[in-house]
């Protein structure tokens with residue numbers, strides 16, 4: 001059974017205006033990495049917020065392990081689902097370790113004290129994401145990429161079953177992009193996590209996705225393995241520019257948007 005399922009979900013931010021997500025069906029499984037791609041404004045972040053239960057669809061349902069996400073208690077939801085948003089707020093004066101420990105909040109007792117196990121999980125998450133050497137630093141003293149890795153550590157520290165990430169590699173250098181994607185893949189394979197992420201990086205999507213969802217104007221234009229969804233015709237239709245799709249030497253589609261001067 002799918003771990004998280006969207007059944008015909010439709011959502012619009014303002015009544016009477018056209019929907020931002022329209023009739024989306026998808027099924028995401030444990031142990032698999034799902035990547036949602038599509039042009040700016042296609043509705044990817046909105047879809048992620050619907051899967052997280054932060055937004056309620058006008059029609060259709062989001063199910064987690066077969067249960068409606070809006071009927072799950074907030075604490076239960078927070079224990080199962082971790083979200084890494086696109087623009088994480090910087091909480092002033094908080095150290096890296098303190099922020100990562102916030103991932104344990106749904107599991108703490110009523111006094112809110114962290115125990116030894118919580119601190120151990122925070123440390124493991126910081127080692128995983130290569131930020132352990134920054135543990136005592138304040139968030140505002142970090143680079144964008146370092147901060148992004150710290151927020152990922154916070155999400156991992158939560159030990160979720162479903163991890164939703166909005167452009168988790170956006171401000172990372174190529175080595176850290178690969179390291180973080182390797183880590184996410186390992187979490188899927190070894191710990192059976194269900195990972196859904198949004199990305200504009202078509203090459204990373206082709207390299208790592210088990211399942212690609214291609215959105216355009218709120219609708220699913222195609223979904224399936226990268227080889228079936230990242231075709232030049234679907235990508236051109238979605239992005240509205242000419243795309244060259246080759247088979248890379250790593251055996252996955254290599255997508256290059258073609259500059260105008262090569263078309264003249």
Ligand SMILES: Nc1ncnc2c1ncn2[C@@H]1O[C@H](COP(=O)(O)OP(=O)(O)OP(=O)(O)O)[C@@H](O)[C@H]1O
Nearest residue numbers: 013014020038039040041042043044045046047198
């Ligand atoms: N809080 C909001 N209130 C009103 N409209 C919104 C809100 N958030 C997003 N939208 C609109 O909904 C549409 C989809 O936005 P969304 O952020 O989901 O797209 P996206 O595919 O993630 O885009 P991008 O790739 O640019 O991040 C856009 O037209 C956007 O302007």
